[in-house]
Amino acid sequence: MRAVRFQEYGGPEVLKTVEADVPEPGPGQVSVDVAYAGVNFADLKARSEGYRVGGLPYVPGLEVSGRIRAVGAGVEGLAVGQEVAALTDGGGYAEVTVADAVTVFPLPAGVGLRTAATLTTVLPTAYALVHSVGRLRSGETVLVQGAAGGVGTVVGQLARAAGAGAVYGVVSSAPKAAYAKDHGYDEVFVGAFEQPVRQATGGRGVDLALDPVGGETLRASLDSLAAFGRLVSYGNASSAAPWTAGPPELYPLGRSVAGFSILSLTTTAPAELRRLAERAFEKAVDGTVSLPVTAEFALAEAAQAHRLMGARTSTGKLLLRVAD
Numbered sequence: 001m002r003a004v005r006f007q008e009y010g011g012p013e014v015l016k017t018v019e020a021d022v023p024e025p026g027p028g029q030v031s032v033d034v035a036y037a038g039v040n041f042a043d044l045k046a047r048s049e050g051y052r053v054g055g056l057p058y059v060p061g062l063e064v065s066g067r068i069r070a071v072g073a074g075v076e077g078l079a080v081g082q083e084v085a086a087l088t089d090g091g092g093y094a095e096v097t098v099a100d101a102v103t104v105f106p107l108p109a110g111v112g113l114r115t116a117a118t119l120t121t122v123l124p125t126a127y128a129l130v131h132s133v134g135r136l137r138s139g140e141t142v143l144v145q146g147a148a149g150g151v152g153t154v155v156g157q158l159a160r161a162a163g164a165g166a167v168y169g170v171v172s173s174a175p176k177a178a179y180a181k182d183h184g185y186d187e188v189f190v191g192a193f194e195q196p197v198r199q200a201t202g203g204r205g206v207d208l209a210l211d212p213v214g215g216e217t218l219r220a221s222l223d224s225l226a227a228f229g230r231l232v233s234y235g236n237a238s239s240a241a242p243w244t245a246g247p248p249e250l251y252p253l254g255r256s257v258a259g260f261s262i263l264s265l266t267t268t269a270p271a272e273l274r275r276l277a278e279r280a281f282e283k284a285v286d287g288t289v290s291l292p293v294t295a296e297f298a299l300a301e302a303a304q305a306h307r308l309m310g311a312r313t314s315t316g317k318l319l320l321r322v323a324d
């Protein structure tokens with residue numbers, strides 16, 4: 001089978017298309033003939049700095065859609081030939097990949113294979129950020145970094161549907177701001193956001209801030225919270241050194257900080273992850289959210305997808321077309 005992998009960390013050019021052995025599912029797993037693979041920022045972090053890479057060579061790719069090819073021992077409720085969306089622990093940039101059955105989902109009603117490849121990371125993550133972890137209540141205000149990206153566009157739509165009083169986004173360019181405004185955001189700030197947020201909220205700050213950037217942006221997000229506000233950290237796009245919050249940052253205004261990692265949840269609480277994903281998928285089925293695919297590349301062009309996202313010029317979701 002064809003797969004795209006890297007043998008060393010570096011720029012998009014380290015991604016090479018190779019012939020590889022077809023993986024077989026172990027107990028509790030299935031293999032999937034991949035139709036499409038979603039591109040996630042985590043794939044770029046894997047390629048450039050080894051994020052969650054167990055060993056080299058490594059095939060990136062955390063989410064796919066396709067048909068079940070083979071079923072491992074002990075798997076119930078999934079059958080060969082069934083169309084599914086799957087969250088994988090790497091390996092998605094390939095004609096065949098393997099996934100734990102607990103993170104393999106029959107296609108939700110009305111969702112085709114193309115959209116399904118974008119379901120399993122972005123939608124449960126965005127749902128958890130707004131609801132399970134962020135606990136957004138009607139009327140509250142929300143601030144979201146990376147508002148025009150894969151997670152950001154879904155968070156905007158979910159927050160609005162949940163009755164947010166105002167949804168504020170932060171992006172790195174004016175075109176991204178315009179794009180985010182079409183996906184649930186009331187106001188989108190380009191670059192610096194602390195002063196604009198204060199101004200927009202009449203000096204009060206926001207009730208919920210969602211941060212996938214880390215470093216100084218995480219600190220500024222925390223500083224942008226109103227009294228009793230919540231910050232959810234869910235990434236470190238800036239690759240800044242880990243930063244901690246303690247009593248000086250949290251006590252005076254009763255602020256709190258939480259975290260979320262969908263990939264960790266697959267091992268720490270797989271049953272919770274499955275419930276979360278199923279609740280989240282309903283939001284795509286009932287039309288609450290759309291999952292905008294803005295660019296599609298052939299598998300062998302994965303490097304181009306990485307260039308687009310790495311240059312901070314992508315919006316919505318990027319897809320790799322694996323089956324011809």
Ligand SMILES: NC(=O)c1ccc[n+]([C@@H]2O[C@H](COP(=O)([O-])OP(=O)(O)OC[C@H]3O[C@@H](n4cnc5c(N)ncnc54)[C@H](OP(=O)(O)O)[C@@H]3O)[C@@H](O)[C@H]2O)c1
Nearest residue numbers: 040041146149150151171172212234235237260261262312
């Ligand atoms: N914890 C979880 O479970 C989880 C799950 C999925 C995604 N994530 C995180 O959520 C974020 C979005 O993921 P995605 O796959 O949907 O990607 P994406 O948003 O489609 O694209 C990457 C995003 O990162 C921002 N960015 C890129 N380089 C940056 C840098 N050096 N400093 C600050 N921001 C940078 C870009 O926003 P601007 O150019 O507008 O700043 C862009 O929105 C990523 O940080 C990812 O790791 C976390």
